[in-house]
Amino acid sequence: MANEIGDARIRLPEQIRKGEVITVHAIVSHPMDTGFFRTREGNPIPAYFIKDVVVTYGDAEVARFEWTSGVSRDPMVTFSLRADREAPLTMVWTDNKGGVYRQSANVAFATA
């Protein structure tokens, strides 16, 4: 992604039926530097990575991920969600330098 750090996308299925278990795709733009590399000039590149992801559905926290710099650059994750109500799904990514990035997607049911 040629985006700015913290740009994030959440993708939900286009059609969701009430009660079904859906797959959520999420990606955030971040370098995820390990702290083990150096620049071409030999200067160390400090560790800079997403360390915490909180997933909220409506008002309820439904999942929390603890990451290290071992997750690849521009970290993506997919997980499931039981779509039992219409509510926003919000994800908040926090990095080790205090950067906080937020994105939401609406769980809405298809009108038959």
Place this chain on the structure above:
Amino acid sequence: MPSLLSRRGFFLRSAVLTAGAVVGAGGLRRADALLRIGGPEDPEPSNEEVARILREISAGRPIRRGHVSLDMPAVAEDGRVVPVMIESDLPMTPEAYVKGVHLIVDHNPDAHLAAFHLTPAIGSCAITTRIKMKRTTWVRAIIETSGGELWADYTKVLVTLNGCG
């Protein structure tokens, strides 16, 4: 009074007694093997850090194979981006669910690479992501249920290009 002993207490006692007997017979290495958290066919921790992580997750409980699958390529061409899929067939209901998923890469600088804390609202324990791998090593997926059981799957991944620096 054996009838008053819990099953768990009984097994712990037997394990300690057995280990003691083996140490007594001069078999320190065998005692180590007996006290392992996993089964005899499971990969041993590659280093002390992995052993520490496994002890921390285990907290004295056995880690058995089953109920979770760890899908990764057998050969990772690029260690900077290695796909991982972790799935469990266990239910996700308020009464019984998978509450934690641990991903451990033995030979990575930060071996306890990720932990995923779940609730029943998730509906199904199925996680995919992409990780970095330094070199060829065992990868471990360990799940913890709301009832405190631990289940694991292991896979060895051949890494041809170091992704960790």
